[in-house]
Amino acid sequence: QSALTQPASVSGSPGQSITISCTGSGSDIGSYALVSWYQHHPGKAPKLIIFDVSQRPSGVSNRFSGSKSGNTASLTISGLQAEDEADYYCCSYAGTSTYVIFGGGTKVTVL
Amino acid sequence: QITLKESGPTLVKPTQTLTLTCTFSGFSLSTSGVGVGWIRQPPGKALEWLALIYWDDDERYSPSLKSRLTITEDTSKNQVVLTMTNMDPVDTATYFCARMYGYRYDYWGQGTLVTVSS
Numbered sequence A: 001q002s003a004l005t006q007p008a009s010v011s012g013s014p015g016q017s018i019t020i021s022c023t024g025s026g027s028d029i030g031s032y033a034l035v036s037w038y039q040h041h042p043g044k045a046p047k048l049i050i051f052d053v054s055q056r057p058s059g060v061s062n063r064f065s066g067s068k069s070g071n072t073a074s075l076t077i078s079g080l081q082a083e084d085e086a087d088y089y090c091c092s093y094a095g096t097s098t099y100v101i102f103g104g105g106t107k108v109t110v111l
Numbered sequence B: 001q002i003t004l005k006e007s008g009p010t011l012v013k014p015t016q017t018l019t020l021t022c023t024f025s026g027f028s029l030s031t032s033g034v035g036v037g038w039i040r041q042p043p044g045k046a047l048e049w050l051a052l053i054y055w056d057d058d059e060r061y062s063p064s065l066k067s068r069l070t071i072t073e074d075t076s077k078n079q080v081v082l083t084m085t086n087m088d089p090v091d092t093a094t095y096f097c098a099r100m101y102g103y104r105y106d107y108w109g110q111g112t113l114v115t116v117s118s
Helices: none
Strands: A009-012 A018-023 A035-040 A047-050 A064-069 A072-077 A086-093 A100-102 A106-110 B003-007 B018-025 B034-041 B048-054 B059-061 B069-074 B079-084 B093-101 B104-108 B112-116
Touching (some): A009 A018, A018 A106, A035 A072, A035 B104, A047 B104, A100 B048, B003 B093, B003 B104, B018 B034, B018 B093, B018 B112, B034 B079, B048 B093, B059 B069, B079 B093
Parallel strands (some): A009 A106
Antiparallel strands (some): A035 A047, A035 A086, A064 A072, A086 A106, B003 B018, B034 B093, B048 B059, B069 B079, B093 B104
């Protein structure tokens, strides 16, 4: 099964809002409310920022929000800050055969 | 405080078997709902899920790599071991281990870079 589809890059100015899409299929995102999002600064450990489509772990800024419609999940970062510049990956449960599938990653640039 | 740390060789030769160890603390792999998985990232590429072992010893593998992977646990040592056979240069990557809870990877190790080269 192919990776979930994300835009390669998204950019925005400080204070703006950006949205990253993550498109899958009816076998993964479309069938399960089990989408998670990870922030990854190269050279560091990835960080969970959204789970179960729209839930934020304790300690994660409320500037991060998640949603899902059909086969597409989305991550919105509001009030963009310089520290948000990183790679972002979506991930979905994909059933008992494929199990877990990641997106191709999106590089967020703060202009 | 939950921590995970990957260890293993930094360089392996083509056709060799890679053995990576994830040593964790701050949680138990005997706790219901908890798992430890492996994810890798080739240089400049995306994350790729490899394998997962649950508290009840249930094992899950990436379909594309299943024939080459084995994941095991040593609960007494708080370790999870991943073996990957028949290594190839395309397997060069940073390998991460992470705790899974409820279908989310909530804690990650820093990763270990493995290079496959003769």
